[in-house]
Amino acid sequence: MRRGSIVQLVAIGVVCGAGATAVALGIPWLPHAASKQAGRIDFVFWFVTTICIVIFALVASVIIYSILKFRAQPGDDEDGPPIHGNTRLEIVWTAVPALLVTSISIVSAIVLTKNDHLPHASAASDPLHPLVVNVTAQQFAWSFKYPAFGNLASARLELPVDAPVKLQITSVDVTHSFWVPEFGQKQDAVPGSVNTLAITPDRMGSFPVICTELCGLGHALMRSTTDVMPRDKFLSWAKGQQKKLGGSGGSAGLAVFKAQSCSSCHTFVPAGATAKIGPDLDKLPAEAQRAGQPLEQFIHESIVNPNAYVEPGYPKNIMPTIFAQLPKAQLDALVKFLASGGKQ
Numbered sequence: 001m002r003r004g005s006i007v008q009l010v011a012i013g014v015v016c017g018a019g020a021t022a023v024a025l026g027i028p029w030l031p032h033a034a035s036k037q038a039g040r041i042d043f044v045f046w047f048v049t050t051i052c053i054v055i056f057a058l059v060a061s062v063i064i065y066s067i068l069k070f071r072a073q074p075g076d077d078e079d080g081p082p083i084h085g086n087t088r089l090e091i092v093w094t095a096v097p098a099l100l101v102t103s104i105s106i107v108s109a110i111v112l113t114k115n116d117h118l119p120h121a122s123a124a125s126d127p128l129h130p131l132v133v134n135v136t137a138q139q140f141a142w143s144f145k146y147p148a149f150g151n152l153a154s155a156r157l158e159l160p161v162d163a164p165v166k167l168q169i170t171s172v173d174v175t176h177s178f179w180v181p182e183f184g185q186k187q188d189a190v191p192g193s194v195n196t197l198a199i200t201p202d203r204m205g206s207f208p209v210i211c212t213e214l215c216g217l218g219h220a221l222m223r224s225t226t227d228v229m230p231r232d233k234f235l236s237w238a239k240g241q242q243k244k245l246g247g248s249g250g251s252a253g254l255a256v257f258k259a260q261s262c263s264s265c266h267t268f269v270p271a272g273a274t275a276k277i278g279p280d281l282d283k284l285p286a287e288a289q290r291a292g293q294p295l296e297q298f299i300h301e302s303i304v305n306p307n308a309y310v311e312p313g314y315p316k317n318i319m320p321t322i323f324a325q326l327p328k329a330q331l332d333a334l335v336k337f338l339a340s341g342g343k344q
C-alpha cells in the first residue's frame with residue numbers, strides 16, 4: 001500500500017472520529033449523575049462509546065476511501081476482480097470484536113455486582129448503614145417509610161448524602177416502576193413482592209422521582225421528589241419529623257399535611273397550599289354538606305376511601321387510597337387539622 005493512501009485513510013478516519021466524538025460529548029445524553037451507581041453506569045457508557053467511536057472511524061474511513069478510489073468509471077460494465085477469502089484478515093476481524101465484546105461484558109458484570117452490593121445491617125448498628133426505606137407505589141402516588149425512625153412516613157424521599165440506601169419497593173395495586181434519572185437505575189414496584197434497589201447518593205440536591213411504567217390515568221402525575229442532604233441535616237429532619245408527627249393538635253396535623261404532600265394536589269390557605277388538581281380544602285364544610293355527612297366523618301372518609309364521595313367537577317380514582325395506611329394518630333391529627341380550618 002502506498003504511503004499516500006495510508007495518509008488519506010488516516011485523515012478520513014480522524015475526521016469521522018472527531019465528528020462522532022463531537023456528537024458524543026456535545027449532547028448531554030445522560031442526566032448529571034448523583035449516585036455512586038450512576039457514576040459507574042456512566043463509566044460503562046463512556047467505555048462502550050469510546051470503543052464505538054474508534055470502530056466507527058475505522059470502518060467509515062475504509063468505506064469513504066473505497067468509494068472515492070475504487071468506484072466504477074462511467075461506461076465500465078466489467079465485473080469486479082474475483083477475490084478469495086483472506087484468512088489473516090478474517091482472523092483479525094473476528095478476534096478483535098470478540099475481545100472488545102468480552103471486555104465490555106467483564107466491565108458490565110463488575111459494575112452490576114458493585115451496584116447491587118449493600119452492607120449487611122446488624123441489629124442496633126448505625127441506622128444509616130444501610131438506611132432502609134420502604135417504598136410503596138400506588139395509583140398515583142409514592143410513599144416512603146423509614147423503619148429505623150419509628151416507621152416515619154413521607155411523600156418525599158429524604159436521603160443523607162454518601163450513605164448506602166436500601167430501597168424495598170412494592171406496590172399495592174398495579175405494576176409501577178421507581179426511577180430517579182440522576183440515580184441511574186430503575187426498579188419495578190410489583191404487587192405482592194418486594195424488589196430492592198441499592199443507591200448511594202453522592203451529590204446533594206433535589207431530583208425528581210418518576211413512575212416509569214404506564215400504570216393508569218394518573219401515570220404522568222405520579223411524581224415525587226428526592227432531597228439529598230448532609231447526614232446531620234437528615235438525622236435532625238428524621239428525628240424532628242418523628243417528634244412532630246407523634247405530637248397532637250394542629251401542629252401535628254400540619255406536619256402530616258406537609259409530610260404527605262397534600263399540597264401537591266390541594267389548595268389549603270392555612271398550610272400555604274395552592275394546587276388545583278383536587279378539591280379546595282378551604283371549602284371542606286360546603287363539600288361535607290353536599291356529601292350529606294358531618295364534617296370530621298366526611299374528611300376521614302375522603303382520606304381513607306376517596307372514591308366514596310367525589311366532589312362534582314373532579315374525576316374519580318385520582319386521589320390515592322394510600323393514606324388509609326397512615327398511623328391512626330397521624331390520620332386523626334390530619335382530620336382535626338383540616339376540620340378546624342387549619343388551627344394550630
Ligand code: CUA
Nearest residue numbers: 176211213215
Ligand atoms: Cu405508577 Cu406509572
